[in-house]
Amino acid sequence: MNNRAGSFLWNLRQFSTLVPTGRTVRLYPSGFCRPKIVYSNWNPRKLLSNFDNRMQSSIRYLFQDALLFKSGGDGFQTKGISTATVLTVDRLLCPRRLSFNSKHFVSDNGLKKNFHHEPSNEDVLTKRTKPTPINCRKLSQECSSLSDVLDIFSKAPTFPSSNYFSAMWTIAKRMSDDQKRFEKQLMFNHPMFSQLCEQIMREAKIMHYDNLLFSLHAMVKLGIPQNTLLVQTLLRVVQERINECDEKCLSVLSTILEAMEPCKNVDVLRAGLRMLVDQQVWKIERVFTLQTVMKCIGKDAPIGLKRKLEMKALKELDQFSVLNSQRMFAVLAAMNHRSIILLNECSKIVTSNIHGCPFKILISILQSCRDLQYFNIDLFKGIADYVATTFDIWKLKKVLFLLILFENVGFRPVSLMDLFMKKAADEPGFLNVKSLVSILHVYSSLSHFHKCWTHEFLEVMASALTGSLHHISSENLLNAVCSFCLMNHFPLAPINQLLQKDIIHDLLTSGDVERNVHKLHVLAACLKLDDVPGHKDTHLVLPQLPSMPLQPHAKVAEVLSSLLGEGCFSKSVWLPHNYYIDFEIRMDANRSQVLPFSDVDVVTSATNIQRVAVLCVPRSTYCLDSTHPRGFLAVKMRHLKVMGFHVILVNNWEMEKLEMKDAVTFLKSKIYSQEALSTADINLQSTC
Numbered sequence: 025m026n027n028r029a030g031s032f033l034w035n036l037r038q039f040s041t042l043v044p045t046g047r048t049v050r051l052y053p054s055g056f057c058r059p060k061i062v063y064s065n066w067n068p069r070k071l072l073s074n075f076d077n078r079m080q081s082s083i084r085y086l087f088q089d090a091l092l093f094k095s096g097g098d099g100f101q102t103k104g105i106s107t108a109t110v111l112t113v114d115r116l117l118c119p120r121r122l123s124f125n126s127k128h129f130v131s132d133n134g135l136k137k138n139f140h141h142e143p144s145n146e147d148v149l150t151k152r153t154k155p156t157p158i159n160c161r162k163l164s165q166e167c168s169s170l171s172d173v174l175d176i177f178s179k180a181p182t183f184p185s186s187n188y189f190s191a192m193w194t195i196a197k198r199m200s201d202d203q204k205r206f207e208k209q210l211m212f213n214h215p216m217f218s219q220l221c222e223q224i225m226r227e228a229k230i231m232h233y234d235n236l237l238f239s240l241h242a243m244v245k246l247g248i249p250q251n252t253l254l255v256q257t258l259l260r261v262v263q264e265r266i267n268e269c270d271e272k273c274l275s276v277l278s279t280i281l282e283a284m285e286p287c288k289n290v291d292v293l294r295a296g297l298r299m300l301v302d303q304q305v306w307k308i309e310r311v312f313t314l315q316t317v318m319k320c321i322g323k324d325a326p327i328g329l330k331r332k333l334e335m336k337a338l339k340e341l342d343q344f345s346v347l348n349s350q351r352m353f354a355v356l357a358a359m360n361h362r363s364i365i366l367l368n369e370c371s372k373i374v375t376s377n378i379h380g381c382p383f384k385i386l387i388s389i390l391q392s393c394r395d396l397q398y399f400n401i402d403l404f405k406g407i408a409d410y411v412a413t414t415f416d417i418w419k420l421k422k423v424l425f426l427l428i429l430f431e432n433v434g435f436r437p438v439s440l441m442d443l444f445m446k447k448a449a450d451e452p453g454f455l456n457v458k459s460l461v462s463i464l465h466v467y468s469s470l471s472h473f474h475k476c477w478t479h480e481f482l483e484v485m486a487s488a489l490t491g492s493l494h495h496i497s498s499e500n501l502l503n504a505v506c507s508f509c510l511m512n513h514f515p516l517a518p519i520n521q522l523l524q525k526d527i528i529h530d531l532l533t534s535g536d537v538e539r540n541v542h543k544l545h546v547l548a549a550c551l552k553l554d555d556v557p558g559h560k561d562t563h564l565v566l567p568q569l570p571s572m573p574l575q576p577h578a579k580v581a582e583v584l585s586s587l588l589g590e591g592c593f594s595k596s597v598w599l600p601h602n603y604y605i606d607f608e609i610r611m612d613a614n615r616s617q618v619l620p621f622s623d624v625d626v627v628t629s630a631t632n633i634q635r636v637a638v639l640c641v642p643r644s645t646y647c648l649d650s651t652h653p654r655g656f657l658a659v660k661m662r663h664l665k666v667m668g669f670h671v672i673l674v675n676n677w678e679m680e681k682l683e684m685k686d687a688v689t690f691l692k693s694k695i696y697s698q699e700a701l702s703t704a705d706i707n708l709q710s711t712c
Contacts, residue, residue, distance in 0.1 A: 160187040164194040170211040178216040184231040185224040186239035193242035208247055221254045228261040233268040236261065237276040244283050251287070259289040266296050274301070275313040278320035282358075294322065302329050305336050311348045314340065315355045323360035330361045341369055349373035350385045353392035362396045375406035383422055386411075390429035399433060401649045408437035415443050420454050427466045434654070436470045436647040445474055449481045455488045461500050464507035470647055471510070471658040482508070486515035493521055498530045499540070506543040509550040510655045512662070516558065522547070523562065532567070541567055546659070549601035553666045569602055576606045577640040579679055583687045584609075584638075587695075592618050593638075599667065603660060606674075607638035615670065615697040636695060637669040642676050 167173050170192045177188050192211065196204050211217055224239055231239075240258045248255060262277070269277065277297060284290050301317050308314045318333050337352070344352075349370040356363055374381070374389065386407055393399070411418060411426060423444055430437055448455070448463065455463075464485060466472075474481075489496075489504050496504075505522050508515060521527065531540040544566050551559045576595045584593050584607060594608045610619045611634045619633070645657040653661060653673075661671050672694045679687060 160190045160194070163187060163191040167191065167195060170195060170207045171214055174211065174214045174216045174220065177220055181220075181223060183227065184235045184239075185220060185227055186231060186235040186242075188220055189224070189239045189242035189246070193245050196246060211246070225254060225257050228258055229265075233265055234270075234273050234276065236265070237273055237280065241276055241280050241283075244280055250285055250290075256289055259293060263289070263293050263296060266293070266300060269300055269304075271308055271310065271313050274304070274308070275310075275316045278316045282320045294320075297321070298325055298329060302332065305332055308336065311337075311340050311343055311345070315348065315351055319355045319358040321359055323358070325359060330359055333359075334361060334363045334366060337363075337366055341366075344370070344373065346373060346377045350381070350389065353389045353396075357392035357395045360395075362398060364398070367396070367398050368400070371400045371403040375403055378406050378410045381410070383418075387425060387429065390426065390433070394429060394432045399435075399648055401435075404430065404433070404435045404437070404648070408435075408440045412437070412440040412443055415440070415447075420444070420447060420451070421459065424459060424462060424466075428462055431466045431469050434470075434644065434646075434648040436472060436650065436652060438472070441467070441470070441472050442474050442477070445472075445477050445481045449477060449484045452484050452488055455485075457492050457496050457500055460485065460488050460492065461504050461507075464504050464511075468507035468510040469655045471653060471655050473511070478511075482511065482513045486513070486518070490515065490517045493518065498522075498527045499535050501527070502531055502540060502543055502547075506546055509547055509554075510659050512554060512659075514550070514554070514556045514559075519547075519556070519559065523559075523564075528564070538570070542569060545569060545602055546656075549603075549663060550659070552601065553663045574604060577674070577676060577679065579687065580607065580638065580640055580674055580691070583679075583684070583691050586684070587688050587692055588618050591620055594621055597637075599664075601663065603663065605637040605664070605669075606640045609636040609638065609695060610634070611636055611695075614699065615695070616699070618695075635669045636672060637664050638672045638674060640674045640676055640679070 163173060163176065167176065173188050173192050173195070177185075196207065199207060228236060236258065240255070240262065243255055243258070244250070250256075266277075274297075277293075281290060281294050281297065297317075298321055301321065305314075305317075308317070314333070314336060318337070321329065321333070352366060352370045356367065389403075390407070393403070407426070408430070411423065415423070423440070427437075427441065427444065445467070486508070493501070501518060501522050505515075505518050508518070528544070531537075531544065544564060548562075548564045548566065550556065551562050551564075574596060581595060588609070592609065595606070597605045597608045599605065610621065611617060612619065613632050613634050615634055615636070639657075639660075641657065645654055646652060647654060661673075664671050674691070674694070679690075682690060
C-alpha cells in the first residue's frame with residue numbers, strides 16, 4: 025500500500041512540473057467539456073524530451089478527463105474558468121471517466137488540504153449558461169409531439185442525448201397509429217434531427233450503458249431504419265461495452281434484439297448476449313428479466329443454454345406470478361424449447377386463474393401450444409369453458425379466432441361451438457368472405473354438428489357465400505365448397521360457379537396446386553357418391569394425386585393372419601376416388617362367417633356379401649382426447665358406407681400397446697357381429 029501511495033505522489037509531482045502553462049475549458053452547446061489549450065511560453069519538444077513513457081501511460085490513465093492546471097505555490101491554480109464549476113460539469117457529463125473533487129488536493133506529504141476559490145465574473149457566467157440536465161419523464165410530460173422534443177433540444181442541448189430519444193418514444197406510445205405515422209415523418213424532416221443523431225453517436229462511448237441501450241431501443245421503436253449509420257454505430261458500441269451489462273441492461277438488450285431484423289451486427293451482438301447469459305444466468309434475480317432473455321436468445325441457441333435457462337426457470341417457479349405463468353408459453357415457443365414440466369406447472373396456474381384473463385393472453389397461449397405441439401386437455405377445456413361462460417361479452421370475431429386456434433390443435437370445444445353456431449345463424453351480419461371461409465373450415469375440420477341448429481347454420485352460411493360469389497377468389501370458393509362437401513351440404517350456386525372451366529383451370533395452374541387438386545378430388549367424389557341434385561353425372565378431368573408408398577400395419581396384419589388365416593383378407597386395397605383401405609375382409613350378410621378370397625373376385629353386389637374395410641388410423645385423425653373423427657376421415661367413412669363397406673377403425677397407438685392375445689380378442693369383437701359372437705364359438709378352420 026505504501027509503495028502504491030508513494031508512486032502516486034511521485035507521479036503527481038512529475039505531472040505538476042510537466043503540464044502546460046495554461047489551459048482553459050469551454051462549455052459547448054452540446055453539453056460537452058472540450059479543452060482548449062493555450063500555448064504560452066511552452067515548447068512541446070521540451071515536454072516530450074522530459075516525458076517518460078511510463079509516466080505518460082500512467083497520467084493518461086489517471087487524468088484522462090481531469091482538467092490540466094498551472095502549477096503554482098502549494099496548490100493548483102486555474103486560469104480563466106472556475107475549477108469547482110468545471111469539474112462539476114465534467115462529473116455530470118462524463119460518468120464513465122475519472123474526475124476529482126475540486127475542493128481538495130493531495131500535497132507532497134500525502135495530507136489532504138482544503139482551498140477555496142472565489143468565483144470570478146466568468147465563473148458566474150459559465151454557471152448561468154450551463155444547460156440544465158434534462159429529465160426524460162419531465163420532457164415527455166411537457167411535450168405533446170416529437171417535434172416539441174427536438175425544438176427543446178435545439179435551444180439547449182444537454183447530456184445525455186438518450187433522454188430526447190426516450191422521451192420521443194414515450195410520447196409516440198400515447199398516439200394513435202395514424203398520428204404516430206404523421207409525427208414520425210415530421211421528426212425525420214425536422215432540421216435538428218440529424219444533429220441529435222450526430223450528437224448521440226459522439227456520446228455513445230461515454231454515456232451510461234443503460235442510457236445507450238434506452239437510446240437504441242427508442243430508435244428501433246420509432247422506426248429509424250436499421251441499416252443507417254446511426255443504428256449500426258450504436259450496435260457496434262453496445263457490442264464493445266457488453267461486459268457492462270447488469271440485469272436491467274440484459275432485459276433491455278434482449279428486448280432490442282427481439283425487435284430487430286437479422287444482420288451482421290445484430291447476429292454478433294446476439295452471440296455475445298448468449299455468452300453473457302450463459303455466464304450470468306444463475307445471477308438473474310427477476311423472473312421478468314429471465315423470461316425476456318429466454319425469449320431473445322433464439323430458436324437456434326445451443327441446447328445446453330436452453331436447458332440451463334429451463335433449470336433456472338424451474339428453480340424460480342415458486343416466484344412465478346399469474347402473469348409470469350401466462351407469459352411462459354410464448355417464451356418457450358420463441359426459443360422452440362418444449363419443457364413439459366414447466367408447461368404443466370404454468371398450465372395449472374393459468375387454469376386456476378383463467379377468469380379475467382385478457383383475450384391477447386388466451387390467443388398467445390393457444391398459439392404457443394400449437395407451435396410447441398403441447399396438448400393439455402385441462403388447459404384447453406379451461407379456456408373453452410371460460411369463453412363459453414362469458415360468451416355474451418365477446419365479439420364473434422374474437423371467438424372465431426379462438427376456434428381457429430382450437431382447430432389447429434385438434435380440440436373440439438362442443439359447448440362453445442354450439443353457442444357460436446347459434447349466434448352466427450342469428451346474427452350473420454358480421455360475415456365476410458374471410459370469416460365465412462374460416463368458420464366453414466373449423467366446423468368441417470372438426471366435423472361438428474348440432475342436432476337442432478346445424479341445418480339452419482349451414483343454410484345461413486350458404487346464403488352468405490352465394491351473396492359473395494361476385495368477388496370471391498377461386499381458391500376461397502374451392503375451400504368453402506369443399507368444407508360444405510365434408511359436412512354433406514351442397515349449395516348449388518357456389519358449386520355451379522366452381523365447376524366453370526376458367527375457375528378449374530385457374531385452380532390447376534396457380535396457387536397451391538397440389539392442395540387444390542386434392543380438394544377437387546374430394547369434390548368429385550362427393551358429386552359421384554352423395555346425393556347432389558343435377559351433378560350425378562358430372563365428370564371432372566383432374567390430374568392424378570401423387571402416389572405415396574403405403575404399408576399396412578404390421579401388427580394388425582399378423583393378428584388377422586392368426587385370427588382368420590392367410591387368404592381370408594386382402595392388404596393395401598385402392599378403391600375408386602383415390603380411397604385407400606389397409607385391409608379388406610369379405611363376410612356373409614350377418615357378419616358371422618368370413619369368406620375366402622380367390623383370384624377371381626366374387627360378385628360383390630350380391631346381397632349375401634358384406635365387404636369390411638379395416639382402417640388403421642393415427643391419433644391425428646380424431647379430435648383431441650376423443651374418438652370423434654375429423655373431417656376427411658368422417659367423409660371417407662361416409663363414402664365407404666355408400667360403396668357398401670362396413671368400416672372398422674383400428675387405432676394404431678392402442679394396437680401397439682396390446683399383447684398378441686388381447687389384440688386378437690379386440691379385432692375379433694370388431695369383425696364379427698355381436699349376434700354371431702353370442703351364439704357360439706366360430707370354427708375358423710372350416711370357413712377358410
